Each structure stands twice: as structure tokens, then as C-alpha cells.
Amino acid sequence: MNWKVRHEGSPESVERTLADLEQELADGVWETTDEIQEPGVPVWKAFENHPRFAEMCEELEAPPKPAAEGEAHLDMNALIDVTMVLLIFFILTTTMAALQRRIEAPSVEKGKAGVRVLTKEQVEQQTVHVKIRIENGETVILIEEKPANLQNLTAELRKYVTKTKTSMLLAYDGEVTQDVVVQIIDKAKLAGLERVQFLVP
Template sequence: MTWKIRHQGSPEAVEGLTLAQVVEGLQEERWKFTDEIMGPNDRAWTPIESHPQLEEVVAELEHPVEKPFEAETGLDMNPLIDVCLVLLIFFILTTSYAAAQKVLEMPAMSKEKTKPQPPSFTPAEVKKFTIRVQARVVDGKPVLKVEDQTVDQADLLPAIKQWVQRTGKTEMLIDASDDVSWGTLVAIQDAAKGAGVTKAHIQAKPGGGGGKPAPPRKASHP
């Protein structure tokens, strides 16, 4: 019980096929609906689309049933990730900008006699309650001393902390020359704060003239 199939009008035919193989060939588009077929009980060639046993198969292949659209139920995390990245970049830029704006305010000393003058102390009095930090510029580089002991800027915090623990003093006197940069003064005050110093006094220069505006005589850490 085999089937034969041929292209329309062709003298050559493929023989020995089962009905299932014919249907499979139609699904794989090896044959066209207009090709001719002859079943075991047929006496003449018939177009595939007109054969009684293949009409339904051809109709299904010509008009396939469309599957209903199923909406995705999964949670799309892409928008949330995009928002998080934007916020991360914003906070990084904000932090960098705030760090760049960290500047020590150093207003000029007033020359008006009507304003109250800062208290003055003798060297002996100052030495009793403060740790002295000296800052100078030598060959274009800052040179720092903690109680006459030269230290690198990177070792400033442990050096000050050692004196705080040894003497119990929590106030510091900064003796800086006019050519010392504000960045160095900020580094000294930051190291003092980290070492446990509660107040940092900046020594006023006699005369107060020339150069950049003189720094405030006393700066308290919050």
C-alpha cells in the first residue's frame, strides 16, 4: 500500500511512499500543493490539494492556527539597573566635586582697632597647653616639625598622636611661614583632628603685612 508523487506534468515520480511520508514532505515543503499524487486505490494522478485524504492537511498548512499571544510575566530589571547606574554616577561626581571645594577659609586680619583682638600668650604659657607644629618651605617643598622633630607629611598623624598620648595635651599651635600652602595647613589640621586634638591655634605673624592674607589665629575642630 504505497503512494506515488510527482511534480505537476513530470513523467518521473517518487514511489514507495507511505501517507505519513507524504504529509511529512508537505510540511517540509519538499512538494507543492499543486504536485500530483496517486494513492494505492487511485487510477489517475490527482493534485495533492484536491486529493480527498490530503485536503485537510493542505488546509491546515495553508492556514496554520496562530497561537494566542502570551504576555511575559517576568520582572524586567533593566530599567531599575539603568536608574541605579545613573544615581551611582551622580553620587560619585557630587562627592568628587565636594572634595575639590574643600578649602580652608583664611580671611584677612582686620586692622580696625574697634574690633576685639584675639588673646595673646607668652611662649611659656603656650608651651604648657599646646603641641607645637612648625611648617616651612625649603627648596619648594614643605618641611614639617612636631615639637622640633622633623616628620613627613604622611607620618604627621601618628607623630601628633604620640605627643597627645605622652603629654595629655589636646590643643595644638601651628607655626607656619607665609609661603606654606593652604593645602599643607589643611593637612596639618586634618592630622590633628585624627590624633585627638580638639583645638588648633594658628600663630599670628608680627606686623601682619605682605604676602597672602594672614590665616585666622585660632581654628576649632567641630
């Protein structure tokens, strides 16, 4: 004989065999609160309240089983936070390293084609000798062995410019940054020195 089944509170019902009811309840077609009427019994009961389906309803409504003890669980939020901190650190480190990087100046060799070599007498007569070196982390500038300041270098160089001295002979060590060298060359041009020559070590 067929059972009658209806959605909770609905006046309309349909007939199903017991096997069909069990299958449809398991498939989610019916809720545990929907009502059934047993053949020959005029009373409607919810699936969960009927002895035939009570145990099945308990299994369907049971919460998911907890993870087995010892099963790995990774908190991704903490991992993302650490990754972001490391990313920011490396970005800042790379930026600072790029700003502090010293650009190597092109080398000048005595035997290189196109390089003009001056004698000591020519140097003294035609050039203003400027030296740059690093002492205790500070840039030291010497014009004809006399200390000079980078900010006032243009005015200082003008004192040495004459009709014959129109070039600057620049000597600097490997610790001097290219930025400082470029600044000194620019100031030499402003002071009226037409050419800049580099002293080969």
C-alpha cells in the first residue's frame, strides 16, 4: 500500500511507496519536517516524528563529523600576513639599494686610442687640478691641493681660470660616486672650464 506525503502545512498530498519515500528523503526531495500518513492511519506526522523514519532523520540532521585528530589544518590568514610583511620588506630594501648603488665611471687607460696624454708641464700650465676622495664617509674636494666646498665649487674654480688654464684635470678614487663626479663636471663648465680631463692613476 502507498503512503501519503505532503510538504509541511500544504493541503495537497501525493502517494508514494515506502521505498520511494526513503529514497526521496535521503535525496533531499522531502524535509524532515514534511508530513506523512501511514496507510490505514488517518493521522499526519512529520518524518522526524514517525518511528519508521526517526532514525533516518537523525542521521540526515547530524552535524558533520569533526576532523580526525592529528589532521593538518593551515591557517591561511597568518600565512598571508607574513607574506605581505616580507614583500614590503623586500620592496623597501631593493629601493634603498638602488638609490645607494654607485655607478662605476668609465675607465681611462694610457694606451687607449683617442686618449690625450699631457706632460707634467702642460698640466701645470693648462689645467686646474681637482682631486676628490672619500675620508671617513665624507667627500673631500681639493683644488690645487686646497680644500673646497661642493656648494661653492663654481666660485672657487673661477679663481683659477685664466686665458691658458681652460681645462680641469680631475682625479678621484674608486669610492667616489658617479653622482658627485657629474656635479663637479657641471660646476666646472659653469666656472668657464671648457674641457674636463681625467687623471690616469
